[in-house]
Amino acid sequence: MQAVHLEKLSDIQCQPDSQLKFITEAWLQIVECRRVLKWTYAYGYYLPEHEHGKRQFFEYLQGEAESGLERLHQCAEKELQVYLNAEGPSKDFNEFRTKLAGLTSVTRNYFENLVRALENGLSDVDSHGACSRTVSAKSLGGGSSKGRGGRGKGTTSRSSSSSRNIDDSGRWSCEHCTFSNVKSATVCQMCQRRS
Template sequence: MYQLQLEKLSDIQCQPESQLKFITEAWLQIVECRRVLKWTYAYGYYLPEHEHAKRQFFEYLQGEAESGLERLHQCAEKELQVYLNADGPSKDFNEFRTKLAGLTSVTRNYFENLVRALENGLSDVDSRGACSRMGNSKGLGGGSSRGRSGKGKGSTSRPSSSSRNIDDSGHWSCEYCTFANVKSATICLMCQQRR
């Protein structure tokens, strides 16, 4: 079925199928993330009740991964339909390509962070409930500081506007989805949040 959609999209958008790999990568990422997500529920079920900080940290990471996956799925399914139903090439197809590829990358990052934390037994939360720095967390564009604020309770506070610096490559990281946007963008190309 997906192959037929790719062929149709290739014809409508006048793009070779080799240029549509970003769609296949998004679909494969969705499948992999759903597979991982189903096992996180089992992991959460067996988390000891008395480890409140670990449970809250786990639920925070799981929630971030789930919401990233839903944004990716929405884009890969519903937004793709616009281009599949078009009468001819769409001038904003390249923007869609950038958005879907970015969402795929951001979602992969969320799930890598979740799996890494689970593999480490949520060791980023110490016995007092404080979060230590997540080791080697490589968020897109430098990563998000959310969930590593030292508050431990799965804090969802947003970084202040002063922490949204432009990195060496001339990109700024969205504080909501961590997408690395070009310096000239005033809104995030991924989640449409203002800079």
């Protein structure tokens, strides 16, 4: 990637190498996340059978991690090809940069929080499946619109007091990073951007 594609991309898009670091960072994040994901399977294997709640929560978190990583990988590989195959500079290259950098950041945060939760033995879930009030799957950054099994967020309604879309559960998704925030939050809890 660094030796061949970035040099070619630099020439096509008329961008200095220093402006293409976001691509290298995305690929390094993909590699790191694949390594973490590999070890989550070992973790899941050793989860006690009688702890159904923890097992279900773990499988949900693992599924969200997989889908988030696939989104990042898709962007870094397939969407990048458009710009590598372009005849000249693309006017929407900066939008691609913002998207890939954002996905990299969100994925990094999710995996860091996932590792922290696993290190704590999923202590926020009791064996019957109840989550504590302080931590849930959403607080790990799992605010994607589709989780494992195709679950959607539900319909959204427009709030008259702001430009946020509040879903059926009373949460709003950040337009920048898609994190699902509580209704009362005025700043995204993941990326710190205003709603």
